[in-house]
Amino acid sequence: MKTRAITGFVFIIVMLVSLFSGAYVFTGFYILLSLLCLNEFFGLSKNTGVAVNRLAGFLIGAFVFGFYAYGRFQDVDAKYALLLIPLIALVFIWELYRKSDNPFSNIAYTFLGIIYTVLPFVCYYAIAFIDGSYNYHLALGFFLLLWTSDTGAYLFGVKLGRNKLFERHSPKKSWEGFIGGISTSAFTAYIVSLYFTEYSLINWLTMSLIISCLGTLADLVESMFKRSINVKDSGSLLPGHGGVLDRFDGLLISAPIVFVYLYLITY
Structure with a gap:
């Protein structure tokens, strides 16, 4: 528990530093993440x-995020996005030279990884630039809503949890915890709306509902993936957290939907 707490505290500090240090640090940090x-x-x-195909996957992921990020700082001709085409073709051509019995799966999982991980982070990154220039308010607000939703769901679930939410994929999640997470996130939305006034209370409450509901579903999706291969954690980079x-x-499902929502009400 001590290791988990220390890791969580350090990581939160790193996250906050990335948000408060300006657009360039924010960009580098989230490309890496x-x-x-x-x-x-x-x-x-x-x-x-x-x-x-890890190398091709990393090249495509870095290009997609990097190209979008570069466009936030400099005018960039859209024609350069066509460079993505040969990178995509590389995945298929490369497979010809690999000795594998599962070329369909190898290619499909390479692209699925990019869609499942990199594109949602691009959407989260785009939230910080939704009005044309970098503003950490929305990016910070998003994580405050997500963190308090997760925390509320955990606390309410531990104290009041009786009815399983989706036992097949996550036996510990309960409807009581889910409702508690929504309530906690909504309260946070009210507090955030008092300080980050670019958007109204209704907008922040809507974001909190999207984040609470879709964040829970995204958590269940990852649990489904891990259970299907009998894995507890996706990695070991964060001691005590996996x-x-x-x-x-x-973030992986909620960030794209929040971005679409903000885009629609902003433009």
């Missing part, structure tokens, strides 16, 4: 007998 999550997904894939993917699983 997305690739670490991709690496852990590829590691999980290996347990299924699939041999993903892998990076374990800590950010709630």
